[in-house]
Every structure is written in structure tokens, then in C-alpha cells.
Amino acid sequence: MRQKRDAQAKQLPEWEELRRLAKEIKGHTLSRLDDYLTQFEANAQKNGVIVHWASDADEHNRIVHGILAERGVKKLVKSKSMLTEECGLNPYLETRGIEVIDTDLGERIVQLRHEPPSHIVMPRLST
Numbered sequence: 001m002r003q004k005r006d007a008q009a010k011q012l013p014e015w016e017e018l019r020r021l022a023k024e025i026k027g028h029t030l031s032r033l034d035d036y037l038t039q040f041e042a043n044a045q046k047n048g049v050i051v052h053w054a055s056d057a058d059e060h061n062r063i064v065h066g067i068l069a070e071r072g073v074k075k076l077v078k079s080k081s082m083l084t085e086e087c088g089l090n091p092y093l094e095t096r097g098i099e100v101i102d103t104d105l106g107e108r109i110v111q112l113r114h115e116p117p118s119h120i121v122m123p124r125l126s127t
Helices: 002-010 015-031 033-046 057-070 082-087 089-094 105-112
Strands: 075-078 099-102
Touching (some): 015 033, 057 082, 089 099, 099 105
Parallel strands (some): 075 099
């Protein structure tokens, strides 16, 4: 896999410059993440969006469940989400009587088989 990646990188003369730039952007963004998140919240609220803050997975799940329970939801159709997967939202909701249906076909198959999902961690490199 590493050899394929390196071969692709050699085809792009500015590869190292792009890597350096991406690293700088990531560093800058992470160093000001609080500012960007509060800026996002302010803009979202201007558009009528309610923003919820959670400090961990349990709080996230409690917030989502609270919103659903308040509305009497018994079945939830949702898209694939790494956040909800990492927070364990589906099983959390299911133990509280809410049926969760993932719309992504692969995720749905895994869900029906009661297996944990697996995720590709790097893009496919052409041969």
C-alpha cells in the first residue's frame, strides 16, 4: 500500500508542498478550533438552527435521545455517520426503544447482521 502511495505522490511534483500546506492549515484550524466552532454556532443560530454542545459520547447520546423522546419518535432513519458510530448512538437508542435504520446499504447490511461496521482508512490508489 505504501509503495502505491509513493508512486502516486511522485506523479505530483508539488506533493511535498501540498503536504506542508495541509499540515499548516490543520495546525492553524486546531489552534483556533474554539473560535471556529463558536463562529459556526453564531452563523447557524442566525439561520434558525439550534446548536447542542456535548462534552463526550454519553452527553451526545442523551441529547439526541432527549430530542427524539420529546417528539415521540419510535423509528429513526439516518445516514451513515462516523460521529454517531464512534458515540455508539444506534445501540444507545435501540436500548431505549427506538428502532434505527441506516440508509447506507452497506451499513444496513452490517446492521442487520448485528456486526460492527468497518471503515476504509485511506483512499484507493490506482494501479
